[in-house]
Amino acid sequence: MPVSADNLTAKGLRSRAKIVDAAARLVLANGAHGATMEAIQQEAGVSASQLYHYFDNKRDLLAAVIQASTEVVLANKWLRDMRSLADLRAWRDAVVDAARETGCRTGCPLASFVEDIPDTDPDLLDLAAAGLRRLTSVVTDALTTMRAAGELRADADVHRLALVIVTAYEGGMLVSRAQRDPAPLEAALDAAVAGVLAHAPSEEPRAAPSG
Structure with a gap:
């Protein structure tokens, strides 16, 4: 089960944000269907274990991307x-x-x-x-x-x-x-x-x- 963002250290939050940013770039470029977990892992430069440490599956990651992207738009x-x-x-x-x-x-x-x-x-x-x-x-x-x-x-x-x-x-x-x-x-x-x-x-x- 992935670690909740509320329980992450500052380093963990940075690593999680790095994955979310990579996923957002790929979703914008290729659509949600074209942004596979493998492609996101490569784009973020993290291991599979790191990726799944923060996100249980692609759907959970997409939810985080939508929430983060909303904050970017409003900022x-x-x-x-x-x-x-x-x-x-x-x-x-x-x-x-x-x-x-x-x-x-x-x-x-x-x-x-x-x-x-x-x-x-x-x-x-x-x-x-x-x-x-x-x-x-x-x-x-x-x-x-x-x-x-x-x-x-x-x-x-x-x-x-x-x-x-x-x-x-x-x-x-x-x-x-x-x-x-x-x-x-x-x-x-x-x-x-x-x-x-x-x-x-x-x-x-x-x-x-x-x-």
Whole structure:
């Protein structure tokens, strides 16, 4: 039976994280089915006994990858620091630039996991879905801050707008990755940002000059 992460030493936590990182890279590159335990072992540079010391089987490892990947996505500085419409545009630019720099060979792991995990494993799907809900919550909080600052109208449905942004991000990533072209991601995010901007307060009409 594998050792619980809660009972690991600092060295053990580093070794476990090394395996999880290797698995995440292979899952993003080859899909969950293409990332075998043998391939993960080689990618991580560990022995089979080390691998199974931390993870009972591939499913347990995938669960750890989903949880770790969720934290990586939420730790993105552009997302974490999003407080204004200017920050939203900066996040959009950073996402598109990153996709362009990598040739669209990587993407958000959360949507990739949902695509790869079969319906017969609802617990893993729930983990990925929980990650997407957390991402949506972070964007909702950012938009709520913008609304409180007067950058969005008081009647703006920030949760719905956050759903649009996250869906554009995840869907655009998948299409761009399939086509190896950042244009779909850029178009999807531009449409989502435009939808948010449509909820910005309109300027008050100027009074007509007297006389």
